Amino acid sequence: MNDNDEINTLRRFGAQVRSIRLLRGISQEELAHRCMLDRSYVGGVERGERNLGLLNILAICTALEIKPSELFEGWRDVE
Template sequence: MKSELYDAALKKFGQKLRDIRKGKKLSQEELAHLCQLDRTYIGGVERGERNISLVNILRICKSLDISPSMLFENL
């Protein structure tokens, strides 16, 4: 069963990812291509609908040239 805390954490993480992606002037499609993930998956993560795996966090961070800790700041 999902809790409000769980949902809030996913949404905050997704918003942080969206902010960083947009700051780098990338579309969801461009980011998805760089990290070899589907565009709809990136969209789901950004909307807080998906519980992203560690492996995919690392793939995204490598593609954005950021440290994973950046995605977890102020969650």
């Protein structure tokens, strides 16, 4: 995976988090509070600026009340 692929992957993941958050009617600040993360960190995730660790992914999923697999729905298989 090259740098552009990594950046696009992080942006896509962040867009998925943002989309689900907005569908749930949750602000970034509320999501951050539920995850026990800083709001600026959540903003960085949504902009594709953060490469999250597993525990933070799980915290976001718990806060959004989704399964981790829902963050990757519609993604094609990695080649």
